[in-house]
Amino acid sequence: MSLLGFGVQVTTGISIIFLLNMILAFVVIFFERKHPSSTWAWIMVLLLIPVVGFILYLLFSQNLSKRKLFKLRKEEEEVTTRMKEHQLKNINEGKIQFKDPSMSQYKDMIRMNLLEENAVLSQDNHIEIFKEGEGKFKELIECIKNAKDHIHIMYYIFRRDELGMRIVNALIEKAREGVEVRFIYDAIGSKFVKRKSFKDLQEAGGKVELFFPSSIPIINPKVNYRNHRKIVVIDGEIGFVGGFNVGNEYLGLDKKLGYWRDTHLKIKGGGVGGLQSRFILDWRFASHEPMDDLHRYFPMKTCDGQAGIQIVSSGPDSQKEQIKYGYIKMINEAKKNVYIQTPYFIPDESMLEALKIAALSGIDVKIMIPNKPDHIFVYWASYSYVGDLLDAGAEVYLYEKGFLHAKTCVIDGKVASVGTANLDNRSFRLNFEVNAFIYDRKTAKELEDIFMEDLKECRKITKEEYKNRSSLIKFKESISRLIGPLL
Numbered sequence: 001m002s003l004l005g006f007g008v009q010v011t012t013g014i015s016i017i018f019l020l021n022m023i024l025a026f027v028v029i030f031f032e033r034k035h036p037s038s039t040w041a042w043i044m045v046l047l048l049i050p051v052v053g054f055i056l057y058l059l060f061s062q063n064l065s066k067r068k069l070f071k072l073r074k075e076e077e078e079v080t081t082r083m084k085e086h087q088l089k090n091i092n093e094g095k096i097q098f099k100d101p102s103m104s105q106y107k108d109m110i111r112m113n114l115l116e117e118n119a120v121l122s123q124d125n126h127i128e129i130f131k132e133g134e135g136k137f138k139e140l141i142e143c144i145k146n147a148k149d150h151i152h153i154m155y156y157i158f159r160r161d162e163l164g165m166r167i168v169n170a171l172i173e174k175a176r177e178g179v180e181v182r183f184i185y186d187a188i189g190s191k192f193v194k195r196k197s198f199k200d201l202q203e204a205g206g207k208v209e210l211f212f213p214s215s216i217p218i219i220n221p222k223v224n225y226r227n228h229r230k231i232v233v234i235d236g237e238i239g240f241v242g243g244f245n246v247g248n249e250y251l252g253l254d255k256k257l258g259y260w261r262d263t264h265l266k267i268k269g270g271g272v273g274g275l276q277s278r279f280i281l282d283w284r285f286a287s288h289e290p291m292d293d294l295h296r297y298f299p300m301k302t303c304d305g306q307a308g309i310q311i312v313s314s315g316p317d318s319q320k321e322q323i324k325y326g327y328i329k330m331i332n333e334a335k336k337n338v339y340i341q342t343p344y345f346i347p348d349e350s351m352l353e354a355l356k357i358a359a360l361s362g363i364d365v366k367i368m369i370p371n372k373p374d375h376i377f378v379y380w381a382s383y384s385y386v387g388d389l390l391d392a393g394a395e396v397y398l399y400e401k402g403f404l405h406a407k408t409c410v411i412d413g414k415v416a417s418v419g420t421a422n423l424d425n426r427s428f429r430l431n432f433e434v435n436a437f438i439y440d441r442k443t444a445k446e447l448e449d450i451f452m453e454d455l456k457e458c459r460k461i462t463k464e465e466y467k468n469r470s471s472l473i474k475f476k477e478s479i480s481r482l483i484g485p486l487l
Helices: 003-030 036-048 050-060 074-092 101-117 133-145 162-176 195-203 271-287 322-333 349-360 376-384 386-392 425-430 441-455 463-467 471-482
Strands: 122-130 150-155 180-186 207-211 231-234 238-242 259-261 264-268 307-314 337-341 364-370 395-399 402-404 408-411 415-419 433-439 458-460
Touching: 074 101, 101 307, 101 322, 101 415, 101 433, 122 133, 122 271, 122 441, 133 162, 133 231, 133 238, 133 264, 150 162, 150 271, 162 180, 162 195, 180 195, 180 271, 195 207, 207 271, 231 271, 238 271, 238 415, 238 433, 264 271, 271 307, 271 433, 307 322, 322 349, 322 408, 322 415, 322 425, 322 433, 337 441, 349 364, 349 386, 364 386, 364 402, 364 441, 376 386, 376 471, 386 395, 386 463, 395 402, 408 441, 415 441
Parallel strands: 150 180, 180 207, 259 402, 337 364, 364 395
Antiparallel strands: 122 264, 122 307, 150 231, 231 238, 238 264, 307 433, 337 408, 395 458, 408 415, 415 433
């Protein structure tokens, strides 16, 4: 082949690649209907790194919002619709009775969660808060050991280390006793854990499923969509939800991250039914098991608790960002203060504007993020938003005792949200998440007190410090913020 012919082939190849990227960029803009920030980020990736960008797009940018992944059966949908419509009717007609009358001011928020996510309000809940791993996992294992009928357990990250084996061994023991054990773990979060790792649990009678497993080796086409939920339901009466995954690092044993500060809830009462429903939907999708005779998983027992709870889920299969809506509604409802803890702070424009408006209105807005990063680009992207908040009058704190992984929001010492969703685009748009929205002054005050205690381990970022940060830091922020919609 002549040099001229080779040159023509190279030129033709480059032209084809450029044309394919143009076509794909056109698809992103006109057909995918992505969020504008994500659209521009993908267009830049496609144009700046053509071949690699094309591969990355195929891997990371599937659109699940057009698919209904989780489906209620006809009879379940009828029951859910009746409960939803009954509660909506009472709210609309002002007939809903609140155990704490002061919570009536949040009926619009309750209505929104009910409409968007069928999140029925229960008001008989008892809540226990855990902020350290040792106490949370000790209680979890004790509850597993006391299970009588079934154990449903789902974690994004589950490691087969010392802590993981303590839990697995407890599950094996219960499975051998005849207790139903169902276990889901995420294919990306637990990518180094193979199915055969749970052979011992399966041989004992437990059922184990992987969420979004890859149908091809090495590469998972659904790598961008992760089941980030952490749910445990025992006998339909006890539920756990929050930020803790399972691994030794969550006990503070990671030398790099050190002390692990997180928030997790143990719930007794009607709120457990919301967690149970979420688990069953995820289990059906992962296992294709029909799970009949659902009455046994929803025992009609009342609790003497006083806390109101709505369990709200969100995920990439939905057009709505239900948990984000809940956060924004909370911020807009605040009259005195908004206290937020999150390990990853990459808000979209709507969330950022809500926080800025609250701060400019005189609301005491405090945001706490970690000073020790576990994902460096996310850390610098989070830091890039600090200036916007400081200019509006909000306060931002860096937690320095260890790694802050708590996902909490508290307003006015009355309403709180605790769950698995971070305050970032990934949690709001790409991950499958679940949060408990809590209407209870006792629980909210306890979470507020924990926040204030954590402030003692924080360093406040001042306007002067942020203004005088180095050019290198500004460069890291700019690059990280640019790719923020993809993180």
